[in-house]
Amino acid sequence: MSAAPKVSTSRPAFADLSPEDVDALFKRAVVRSFPKHAIIVNEGDKADSIYFILAGRVKIFLSNEEGREVVIGNIAAGDYFGEMSLQPGTRSASVMTVDASCGARFPGPV
Numbered sequence: 758m759s760a761a762p763k764v765s766t767s768r769p770a771f772a773d774l775s776p777e778d779v780d781a782l783f784k785r786a787v788v789r790s791f792p793k794h795a796i797i798v799n800e801g802d803k804a805d806s807i808y809f810i811l812a813g814r815v816k817i818f819l820s821n822e823e824g825r826e827v828v829i830g831n832i833a834a835g836d837y838f839g840e841m842s843l844q845p846g847t848r849s850a851s852v853m854t855v856d857a858s859c860g861a862r863f864p865g866p867v
Contacts, residue, residue, distance in 0.1 A: 786861035797852045797860065798839070804848050806864045807839040813858025817850045831855065 771779050788811065791797060797808065800819060810832060817829040817838060829850055832838060838852055 782863070783861060786863050788859065788861050790859045791854045791857065793854055793857050795854045795858075797854065798848050800848050800851045802848045804839065804841060804844075804846050806862050807837060808852070809837045809861045809863070810834050811859040811861055814855040815852050815858060815860075816855055817852050819850050 771782075774782070786809070791813075797815065812834050814831055814833045815838070816831045819827045819829060821827050839848075841849060
């Protein structure tokens, strides 16, 4: 079964879409599992996709001038990151799994 029906009614990002539209959107996604403490994206990488967290938790962080990690926030299943990739550029932060996690990556313009 697709992850789309779970998210269509639970998240504001999909509230205006029909179940068919959500299914079509998720058909473009690449679903991937990540182990605990896996880096999903690195600060400075090309920003070319949005990720929707299907299971687990991730932290969003930056590296300060001394190279120390500065946590910006934590997000969990049902949340997303990478929306800034709608504008050309690079990733403004790194994202690492806190738990084993699963995410749907939407490449290119969504």
